[in-house]
Amino acid sequence: MEIQLGVVESRFADMIWKNEPVTSSELVKLAGQELQWKRTTVHTVLRRLCDKGLFQNENGMVTSLVSREQFYALQSQKFVDDTFSGSLPAFLAAFSMGRKLTDAEREQIQQIIDQAGEG
Amino acid sequence: MVSAFANIVGISIGANWLILAVLLLRFLLKKAPRRVICILWAMVAVRVLLPVSLESPVDFIPETTSAIQEAVDTSLIHPETATFQTGIAIPQEGTSGASISAGQSVPVIPLVWFFGVLLMLSYLALRYVKLHRLVREAAWEKENIWICDAVTTPFILGLVRPKIYLPSGLSGTSREYVIAHEKCHLRCKDHWWKPISYLILSVFWFDPLMWIAYFMICKDIEFACDESVIHRYSLSEKKAYSQALLTCSANRKLVLACPIAFGETAVVGRIRNVLNHKKPGFWIMLVSALVLILCTIGFFTIPVGAQTNDSGLASSEQIEVISTLPPAELQDFPSVQEDSEEWENFPDGIRIDTYTGETFTAQVMIVRDPAKVYLAASSDPLAMDTPGIRMDQAMEQENAIAAVNAGPYFDDGTSSRAVGSVPLGLALAENDVIWNDEQSSQYGFVGFNKDNILIVASSMTEAEAMELEIRDGCSSGPVLMVNGKVNWEIYESNSGYMPRTVIGQRTDGAILLICAGGLNPDSLGASYHHMIDILKEYGAVNACALKGGLSSNMLYRDTEGRYGEKGTVQIFNQYSLAPSLRRLPLFWMVKSA
Numbered sequence: 001m002e003i004q005l006g007v008v009e010s011r012f013a014d015m016i017w018k019n020e021p022v023t024s025s026e027l028v029k030l031a032g033q034e035l036q037w038k039r040t041t042v043h044t045v046l047r048r049l050c051d052k053g054l055f056q057n058e059n060g061m062v063t064s065l066v067s068r069e070q071f072y073a074l075q076s077q078k079f080v081d082d083t084f085s086g087s088l089p090a091f092l093a094a095f096s097m098g099r100k101l102t103d104a105e106r107e108q109i110q111q112i113i114d115q116a117g118e119g
Numbered sequence: 120m121v122s123a124f125a126n127i128v129g130i131s132i133g134a135n136w137l138i139l140a141v142l143l144l145r146f147l148l149k150k151a152p153r154r155v156i157c158i159l160w161a162m163v164a165v166r167v168l169l170p171v172s173l174e175s176p177v178d179f180i181p182e183t184t185s186a187i188q189e190a191v192d193t194s195l196i197h198p199e200t201a202t203f204q205t206g207i208a209i210p211q212e213g214t215s216g217a218s219i220s221a222g223q224s225v226p227v228i229p230l231v232w233f234f235g236v237l238l239m240l241s242y243l244a245l246r247y248v249k250l251h252r253l254v255r256e257a258a259w260e261k262e263n264i265w266i267c268d269a270v271t272t273p274f275i276l277g278l279v280r281p282k283i284y285l286p287s288g289l290s291g292t293s294r295e296y297v298i299a300h301e302k303c304h305l306r307c308k309d310h311w312w313k314p315i316s317y318l319i320l321s322v323f324w325f326d327p328l329m330w331i332a333y334f335m336i337c338k339d340i341e342f343a344c345d346e347s348v349i350h351r352y353s354l355s356e357k358k359a360y361s362q363a364l365l366t367c368s369a370n371r372k373l374v375l376a377c378p379i380a381f382g383e384t385a386v387v388g389r390i391r392n393v394l395n396h397k398k399p400g401f402w403i404m405l406v407s408a409l410v411l412i413l414c415t416i417g418f419f420t421i422p423v424g425a426q427t428n429d430s431g432l433a434s435s436e437q438i439e440v441i442s443t444l445p446p447a448e449l450q451d452f453p454s455v456q457e458d459s460e461e462w463e464n465f466p467d468g469i470r471i472d473t474y475t476g477e478t479f480t481a482q483v484m485i486v487r488d489p490a491k492v493y494l495a496a497s498s499d500p501l502a503m504d505t506p507g508i509r510m511d512q513a514m515e516q517e518n519a520i521a522a523v524n525a526g527p528y529f530d531d532g533t534s535s536r537a538v539g540s541v542p543l544g545l546a547l548a549e550n551d552v553i554w555n556d557e558q559s560s561q562y563g564f565v566g567f568n569k570d571n572i573l574i575v576a577s578s579m580t581e582a583e584a585m586e587l588e589i590r591d592g593c594s595s596g597p598v599l600m601v602n603g604k605v606n607w608e609i610y611e612s613n614s615g616y617m618p619r620t621v622i623g624q625r626t627d628g629a630i631l632l633i634c635a636g637g638l639n640p641d642s643l644g645a646s647y648h649h650m651i652d653i654l655k656e657y658g659a660v661n662a663c664a665l666k667g668g669l670s671s672n673m674l675y676r677d678t679e680g681r682y683g684e685k686g687t688v689q690i691f692n693q694y695s696l697a698p699s700l701r702r703l704p705l706f707w708m709v710k711s712a
Contacts, residue, residue, distance in 0.1 A: 006268025007287030008258040036259035045256060 003052050003071065011035065012045055016055055017068040024060045124229035130167060131326045137163045138332045140417075144410060145335065151407040153343040154307070159414055160336045161312060167319055232325060239321035243314075250276055254284050263305075264298060273297045281310045293363035296348065303344040312340065338388070345389055361390040462487055467678050467712055469521060474633075474653055478616050478643040481635035482673050482691045483657060484521060484709075489571040489628050491710040494525060494548045494591035497703065501546075501554050503529070507539035507702035510674050511688055517708050522674045523620050523632045525705035526595030527562065527666050539670075539702035544594025546705055547584055554704075555581050559594045565622055565663035566592015573624035575601055575663040593705055599623070599651050600662040609647045616644035618671035618692060622707060623654045623662030631659050632707065634673035636692045665707070669697045676711070 005013055015030055016022060022030075024046065031037040037045075046062065049055050054071070055064050066074075084090040092109075101109070141159045148155060254276065257267035263280070266287045273285045283301045285294065304310060316336045323329040345364075349357050462468065468487035473480060486492055495517050497508040507528070514522050527543045545552070545559035547566060564579035569588045575598045576583075584592065597609050599621060618637035624630055633653055637644020647664065654662045665671075673691045675682075682689045690700070 008256060008266060008268045011258055034258075036265075037256075041255055 003054055003066075003074070005049075008035070009045065009049070012042075013049060013054065013071075014068070016049075016062055017064060021061055021063045024057060024062055027062060124232050127232070127322060131323050131329070134163065134167045134323070135326065135328045137166060138328045140414070142331070142335070144414070145339075148403075148407060148410065150403050151410075152404075153339055153346055155407045155411060156339045157307070157312075157336075157343050158411060160316075160332070160339065162414060163332070164312070164315055164319060167323075168315075235324045236321055239317075239324050243317060243321070250274075254282075257284055260285070273301060275301055275304055275310045278311060278314070281305055292359055296360045296363045299348045300344050303347050304340070307340070307344070309340045309344070313337065341389060342392055345392060364390055465679075467520060469675070469709065471675060471681075476635070476645060476649050476653075479618075479635045479637055479645040479649065480642055481633055481645060481653060483653060484523075484632040484634075484673060484675070485625075485657070486521070486630040486632065486709050489567060489573070489624065489630050492567065492591075492630050492632075493708055493710065494546065494566070494593060495519070495522075495706045495708045496546070496548060496553055497540075497705070499553070501541045501704055503537050503540050505540055506536040507541075507704045509700040509702055510672055510706060511690070511700060513703075513706045514674055514676065514688060514708070517706075518711060519708040520676045520678065520711040521632070521709040522706045523622070523634055524666050524670045524672055524703055525707055526565075526593040528670075528704050540704055542593055542704045545579055545581060545584065546593040547589050548591050550588075550590055552581055552584070554593075562594035563596025563598045563663055564592060565595050565598075565665075566590070571628060573622070573630070573661045573663075575599075575661050595663055595665050597647070598663050599647060600654060600659055603660045605651055605655070610651050612647070614647040616646060617667045618669065618694070619645050619647070619650055619667040620665040620671045620673070621650045621654065621662055622665060623657070623659030625658045626660055631657050631662070632673065632709075633657075634671055634691060637671075638669065638694055638696055640695075669694055670701045670703055672700065678711075 012031060012035065015034065016027065019026070019030065024043070027046065028037075028039050028042045031042045032039075046055070046057060050057050054066050055062055080086060080088060080091050084094065141156065141163055144159060145156050253269045254265065254267050256269065257265040260266050264283045264285060266285050266289075268287045270284055270286050271288075273283065273289065275281050275283055283298065283305075285297060289297060313336070316333055320329050320333045345360075349360055352360065462470070465487075468491070470485045470487075472483040472485075474483050475481075495513055497513060498505045508516070510522050510524065513519075525542065526546075528539050529541045529543065530538050541556075542554050543558060544554075544556065544562040545564065546554040550569075559580060560578045562578065564574070564576045564584075566574050566579075566584070566589045568574055569590055571590075574587060574589060574592065577596070577598055579589075579592070579594070597606065599606055599609060600623065616637060618635060620632070620634045622630065622632055631654065633650060635645035635650065636642045650664065651662075671692060675689045675691070677683065677685060677687055677689050679685070
């Protein structure tokens, strides 16, 4: 599944993830405050995100089909695929070239690698 | 539309001098702050929008302008070379006999101009609609700043409450630079100047210099804002700023029309300018200030365009001016040279020329002595139940040497005897009011004062006629010329081809009576346009139309035997529709010597 969101769209998507389940009229109010969107714009974007398979709108109740974590996992997967031909070590090498990793960060990464190996 | 276009051409010629001046200064003042050039452009814009001039000793525009203007006027006024005819002559039933609606002549060039303007404006509207649709999903960031996924270059949209739109991908320092740049645009009101420039360009789209000016303005306002943003920056900051410029220059096509976009124009030049920018020195600032002051004085005192109105009467209101005999320098064209030999071969003081136009033949009668021309009535007193008389009868009654018809008269469209019995409006003969139906405000007026000066006016009351000491005169119109100025509204109107009679006066006092035939298969008739052309050619300074149509006629007692047997009365207009002369209440007559 490949879903791409612009910065503004992700802001709106975050708003849903944070508040779900949320009614569409509630969403209109929220987006009106935070993004200064009109009602019609909210509905247009919501419909588009539903079409992409990210959310569903059933009788005015909006819920997610893909969780925020799943979505960003897919995004980073795609990023690594596109930029480093799917090579995680290459990505990590590039990432750590510009800046030194702290001990705590190293620890965390080690844990992630260990857990991934077990699974 | 034709006169609007003539005005526009006039203004554009004046404006082109200003544009050339700014382009030259722009070249000379390369080191001056670019905002100076922007101010100069703004002055040009204001000047084009307000083409009225103030008095000043400094005058930048060469004299030749008015000559070019005249040439343009002439080519517009004589659009033979650029007209197409629509429709053909269709005879129609009129109230007083028949009239002909002439083929309409629509000048092509003004029409093309008009559609060009429409095209330019629709392009602008289209762009605005597109951009508005694009930023519908923009999210509010802070203050007047919005971010939008769909745009790739930052820009400002809106006039009253302008908003800065940033591409959502823009972040970090680039974003700060861009915001500083756009805020500078807002401070300088560039979001107004640019659409104004575009609107001016839309009207003057035919003028290549305007296009150059427009693109230079777009460039200069960007340069100016770049300069004011990087004013205090270090070299590395300047480099970062240049990087921001480059990032945002990706998609330039979309916003070309109007909104101010960050990466829009001349990115390479702007980067070079940013990196090379040095603070302008004292002398450069001083010179810039001087240039600004001089240009302000110069620009605002140059007459831009308005010549078209000076040389004519733009609207009927201006005809309220009562005519006098104007000095030659006030006239549209030089008066006919005094020619002492003009009358040598015309002992009766009457000269008749035949003037052949494309659609008509006219007789131009010149009467040397205006005192000999007077208004004759069919009966005394004039009354509805006393029918009018025919012009040949009137001439016998008056023992006059020549006659033409006078102004409009009562005609209810019937064949009753009352038709042609009384005139409409006001009539005076030998200093007495011989008719006044109190309706004279509806008509123009033509007559002689006691000094034999032909007075023409857009209306005349009895009291005014008394005050002006009108000797002979009657309601008639429209006024064709006043004090050497042509009535452009009539000149440019489509008056159609008709038999027409007009009366006019030259500066030497001689009276012109011109009668064009028409309503015949071989002669359609003349328009007011034609009649004014003849009047101009014969040096008239004041002139008014008399009644046209089937009443239009000229009679001459051939004292010299020029047309046949001596003493016979020559009738110049023959109408196949109405073989006999019409009964009329009033005639302009010429006394015999």
